[in-house]
Each structure stands twice: as structure tokens, then as C-alpha cells.
Amino acid sequence: MLRRIVVVGNGMVGHKFLETLRSRTSDYELTVIAEEPCLAYDRVRLSAFFEQPRPDLSLGTYQQYQAWGVRVINAKATGIDRERRVVQAEDLEVGYDILVLATGSYPFVPPIEGRDLQGCFTYRTLEDLTRIEAWARHSRKGVVIGGGLLGLEAAGALLKLGLETHVVELASHLMPLQLDELGGRLLRRKLEAMGIGVHVSKSTQRIEARGDRVAALRFADGSSLEADLVIFSAGIRPRDELARQSGLKVGERGGIVIDEHCRTSDPHIYAIGECALYQGRIYGLVAPGYEMARVLAEHLTGGERTFSGADLSTKLKLLGVEVGSFGDAFAQTPGAREVLYSDFGKGVYKKLVLSEEGRRLLGGILVGDASDYANLHNLTLNAVELDNPEHLLIPPVEGRAMRASLPMTARVCSCENVTKGAICEAIRSGCRDIASLKKATRAGTGCGGCVAMMGDVLKEELLRLGEKVSDHLCEHFPYSRRELFDIVRVRGYKTFEALLRDYGKGYGCEVCKPAVASILASLYNEHVLEEAHVPLQDTNDRFLANMQRDGTYSVVPRIPGGEITPDKLIAIGQVAKKYGLYTKITGGQRVDLFGARLEQLPHIWADLIAAGFESGHAYGKALRTVKSCVGDTWCRYGVQDSVGLAIRLENRYKGLRAPHKIKMAVSGCTRECAEAQSKDVGVIATERGWNLYVCGNGGMKPRHADLLAADLDEETLVRYIDRFLMFYIRTADRLQRTSVWLEKLEGGLEYLREVIVEDKLGLAAELEAQMAHHIQTYRCEWKATLESPEKLKHFRHFINSDAPDDNIVMVEQRGQHRPAYDFERETLPLPLATGVKP
């Protein structure tokens, strides 16, 4: 005689068990006792019941069960006699050799007054839904108690049925089992946008009635919510009543205890699906239930498979909103770190939970966009070692991602009012370089300030068009600046000529010459006006002053930290007066003197140097200023001597040439009056030392600096800055400020920290030595120039005359001089600026 298996419950898991067992063996006589009036159906897709046309959700058919030889008894099992091995189902008795309990769970309905009123429902079976549908026809307002996964499904159904829909949740946010506060908040917003009322932190105390029908919910806080229809979705409880009655072991909070073969405390009885409790845990999802069904089917046919728990990760689409929650979503692993990306505007929230050392993904939460779920879940399950797991969330801001955010309507060139769209159009119609873009769109032909951005757009668009973008410096050198820097450093090139001969072609240009000049200056710190270097220097470096629109220059003496004695202030005033210079206070806490003619520069500097000033390098792609607040010298909030530090830093790094200008600032306390976080290097005093910020920027594209290291003593601080500056100088692109450099640096801030703080590349000593060399070889460029008749020769307008340039015309304004505008020249042919002729 065949052994008899009786299965109680024909839900999803019971069905799966029958199916799997039958695919493995035709031994066993099979009987199923099913309480629901139909055979198993797809409960997971239960809500599809409300779709039009109504889909067929059934999993099993009577024909199929017949073919499998499964006897179906449509009844509720009411007891088990374990001695006699019989199941009682109403007035029937069914004998078994093996009993399988697959009774699932039932919706928990909190014991509150009014829960049995007409109009109160649960949401679990096809019958439930049929009744809800009927009741909804004469209802206006439906409320779901419970904002978990199932409650939201139910809310979606009510919405579909045309009811004004509300969700009431006891916890402070929706889906508290899957989502954290922020994720729940975003989900709430999305539901609200669909017209669903969301009420969180609400404990329902009773349901008020009108006659024998539902009328309203009354909450613990005294408020109430009207309702014609109520769905309870306050969690599920395992259906373990048969097990309890018959003395099988059950969990404290319910669930039939099973082992890894799904066996209960009685060796003839097994339990699978939502009614089973494995290692203290109920699995309220279908996948673990299916796994149990497979394990049991194998176990009964001699297989080895065992159940070892399951992952409760889920990805679902609730009311059209994608939600995913996987692994250790709540960062309960000791030391776990959370990385968040949240953009409520776009309706996306993502959280990754990383292992303590940050190399492995432990779990995460996705709301609004769960397209990465499979990949992330996979990486979690397989404990894959990752270099930068945070990049899974936000790909490294390789300019690409950043620039892509610039919309087509964005204005790139403000002078000529040219949009990004217009530039892209020109690229599509053939422009491949800045010059042709300038010609086609006129962008960049005004002040030229947007040329770098045009380059970015060009690169981006070419990438999009699938064309290779060259990072070559220019047509003369098929290398990036970074590569050239290494070539010069490693091979020890000292002149542009030799480098061009060995690594370049042609004659050079206004791009590669200054770039190489800057590399040479960073490495060897030779005077920029040496005969070999002077033809390479860009406009301002060429004459150690800043050329203005009329060809005159401005002069900026160094005022370290912005601290200056009255005598020195007076000296500056006297020089300005003597040469008729326009004076202005700069943003970098110094004084700019404008309107100097080329031939006046050496005279002005002779006077300034005599008064104790040095070159301020305002003309160089070099350290500019170290701005400071007054700090604890005077300020009642100050906690450190910010001025003193600023002066020391400025004196340390003065004259340092770099791919672009470098600005620094030091603030004396967290109030940050020196605006250090908008600088390439920002230092802010703390009670315990100094916080070091890097890669901030003001200007065209402001960027807040990032904290690189905190609470440093001055020695460490200076070491880190040495390394940081040299690393930037070595690796940045031409004319790339630290802010953009960092954004394009592979590995980003974390990598930078590893290089600077942890010395991951083993470069620190070399970088520090290079800085030491710079500091040792520093000389005031203007002092050296005045001492060299060769260099002074450059400072005259005419090679064959001492006459001044008669095209320089000044007009008076607010008590000073400024260059005339074109329209003023005809009417006001003013003489040259007053002042002493050299």
C-alpha cells in the first residue's frame, strides 16, 4: 500500500509542494484539505482581482490535480489525532502517514471596539476581495489600517475602486519593516501626490458606528477620520491552531516550529510556508515558502536539500512606485555605515549599508527607482569586495555626470547669449574644436570666460556622438598635462625647447607654452623671466603684472594674511599717488593698484620693495592669498590664532606655481568669517586644532570645500597641505581648479584622503620633499628682476623710443583714473595719466 500524505491548506506553498513532489515521484497517495472554495491561486497578485478584465489568478486546476492523483477535500481541518494519525475535517476523518501543514497565516485584527461592524474587512483571500468590491459600491471613503506592504496594496485597490482613500499607520512612517524614516517619507509624498491621505503615528482606538455600520475611526490622540469602509492590514499571524490543539511545539508568538527538513516536533508532521517557524522566524513572503516546499519534496524523495533560512529582501511596485529593501536594510550589523542618495524632487531615495571597512555591501533601501535592485541584491548576497561601493549609488562625478546635468537651455556664453543647445547643434553640424565653435556660435568671443565650459560641452557631446575625445594638450603635444608633467619630472627636462624636440612637434602655442612653463616652474622654481622661459609666459607672467583691457597693468604687493601695518598702508598709498594709480581693495584682503604702464612697473616695484613689500603673484597661476579673519587675536569667539596661521601659510606657499590659481583662507572659529570653505584650501579652527577643507571654489561655478581631515595640529596640517598641493600640481589638467580636479578625480574625496592622509600611494615623502624644494628656492620675483639688467630690458613699450603708448587714455572717475571707453576717446582726448615718467 502506498504511503499517504495529507496536506492541510491549498495556498501558494501547499500547491507548490504538491507540484514539486509530483514532478519527482508518483509514490505516495496524496490528499489535500482546502478551506477556500477554490484551488490555490496567486495571492501575491491578489490585487489584480480589481483589474479589468479580471485575470485568472488560479495556480492549480481540478483536471491537473486529478492528473496528479491528488484527492481534494474542500473543508476546514479542525483537529489532528496524532496517536491515530488522522486529521479531522468537520465530520470527516482522513488518515495519514505524513501530514503537511501549509495553513499560511491570517490577517491580524487588533482587538478594538467596533472591529466587527459591517464595512470592516481584511485583505487576504479572493472572498475578502469579492466582499470589499461589493461594499465599495455604496461607499465613498475607505480607510486602511496599517501602512505596511499589504496595507498599501489594499489602499491601491480602494483607489482603483474609486474611493477616497486613506492609510493609517501606527509607526512614524510607511512600510516600517522595509523602509527607514527618509524612504518612508518619500513614499508618503508619492502616495499623497496620488491623492491618498496618509496618517502616520496614529493609533486607532475604536471604530465608531452608525447603526451596525462603520462610520469613523477614533484615534488615541482624540482625532478621528470618517470612513464607510475599513480594511485591517495590521500584520499577519501564522495559522497554527491545529498544531497548538494537538500539542506540537509552537513559537512564543506563534508559528509551528520546524527544523531544516521542515519537520515539526512530531516526526510524522511537517509544516511549510507562512505557518512555519524556522529558528524563531516566520517568513511572510512567497519565495521562502516555495523553498520550504522544495526542501520537503526532496526530503520525502531522498534528496539532500535543507532549509537554512531565507533572505527577506523584496522588490515590489506599489501603486506604481518601485520599492526595494534588501539585506541589512537597517544597518544593524555592528560598525555598518550608511551611504544615502536622496532627491525628493526626482522622487528617488537610495540607501546602501556598507560593512565597517566600507568594502562590502550589506543591504539597502531603494524608493522610486529600484532598477538597480537585482545587481545590488546580488552584490550583497555574494559579499562581493568592492573598491568604491558608494559609486553604486552615485557614479564618480566624472565631469560627464556633472555636465550632463546642464540642460540644453542653459546659457553657456553670457556675452553672446549662447545656450548649450546652440553649441551642441554646432557640434552636430561639424564643429570639432573651440575655434570653429566660436565662429559658428560666437560663444566665447566676448570675455572668453566660458571657453572652458564650451570645452566641457564639446567633450560631452562628442562622447555622446561616440567620438573619441582627446585629452591632448594641443596639436603640439599628444599628451595630457598630467602625462607631460610626469615626462618632465622623470626625464628631468629643463626647457620647453628640449621637451618639444623630443615629445612634441611644430612650434608650440599659447596653450602648451604656458602649460610647460608652469610645470617647469612648479618643479624647478627657476625665474620665469629667464631667457629660456620668458617666451613661454602667458600675458601676466610675462611682465609679472596683470594686463588690463587697455594694455596697462595692475600691481598687487603681497600682504600675508591680510595683516598690514599703518606704515605699509601709507607706503602703498604713496606709491599709488606717485604713479597715478587707481586703487581698489581686493577680495583676497590686499590692495590692487591699476593703470601702470609697462615701463613704470620696475619703478613702482622698486618703491614697493623699498617699503618692505614682495611680489603678490596676482599675475601667476600660483598661490594668491591666504585670507584670514582676525581670530582670537581680537575676536571674542575666536579659538585659535587664525591670522598667525594664515601668515605662516602664505609665506610658506608664496610663489608656488600650479595648474591654476590657488586661494586659501583661515577662520578662527566655526563662524567661518574668512569663508574658508569657498577656497582651494580652507582651514577652520576648532577647540582641538584645525579642520582642513579642500577643493572649494567661488567664482563661476561655486563649490563648497570638503572636509579632508579634522582637529589637526599645525605640523600635521601643514604636512597635509604640502601633499595636497603637490598632488594637485602633479595630476591636474591645465587651468583646472582644485574643485573641478576633485570632481574628475577617480575615487573622489575618499581616494584623495587615502593619498594625502593615509599615504596609500607611498608618495607623501616625495611630495613633501618637492614642497621643501620650492620653499628653499623661493625668491621674490620682482626683487630678482630689478637686480637683472637683462630682465629689465623687457619693461619698455618701444624698443627704439622712450615715448609712452599714446593710445592709453585715462578719464577721471570718483576721484581716480580709469581707462577711457571708446566713446569717450573722441570727445575727451585726455592726456596720459599724470605721474612720474620713468
Next chain:
Amino acid sequence: MKWVRVCRMEDILPGLGVCALVEGRQVAIFRVGQRLFALSNFDPFTRANVLSRGLVGSKGERLYVASPLLKHRFDLESGEYLDDPSVRVPVYAVKLEEGDVWVGVPVSEAAKVGT
């Protein structure tokens, strides 16, 4: 054409330019290796007398000076603006004789450029 001697060859460093005052005109003279070029010192875009202070570069076979102000590029031989040949700055004859640099300017008008 009137030839004016302006300076010695060694007064101009290779790769650099100087400005000479020739019959009231400002002439920018550039030296590339042993070759000399002369063009007006006046940058027509910025209306300033600055071309002699620009960087010399090459584009393919063409040599040019990039204005120090907004980097407009002018062909050293023809004076042509590289991005738009309809703009051009005047060019002048220049020669080297026994180490002396000479610039030739038309005699007819002694107009000053740029005012």
C-alpha cells in the same frame, strides 16, 4: 617705402616680440629662430597696442601671435585673423642687415594707428 632701423637682432629674444615706433606707427616685430615678422601692434578686437606682447604659436605650418588680451590669433605673415580671414591687421616689411633689424613702412601717409 621707407626703411627704418629699429634695433639689433640680439635685442629680440627668439620666440618673443618687441614694439618699435616707426614713423609714428607702432610696429610689432617677432623673431622666430632667425626669421623676422612685422605687423601692426594694434589689436583690433581689444583696441589696445599690445600684440608685441603676445605669445607666438604655430597652427600646422602657420605661425601666429595670440593677442595677450583675449587671445585672438593673427597670422605673422599675412596679418590675418585665424578664425575669420576678413579681419586682418597691417603687416610691414622687415629685414636683417648686418645684425640690424629694419622695418619698411609706406611713405604716403604717416597715420598713427589706433587713435
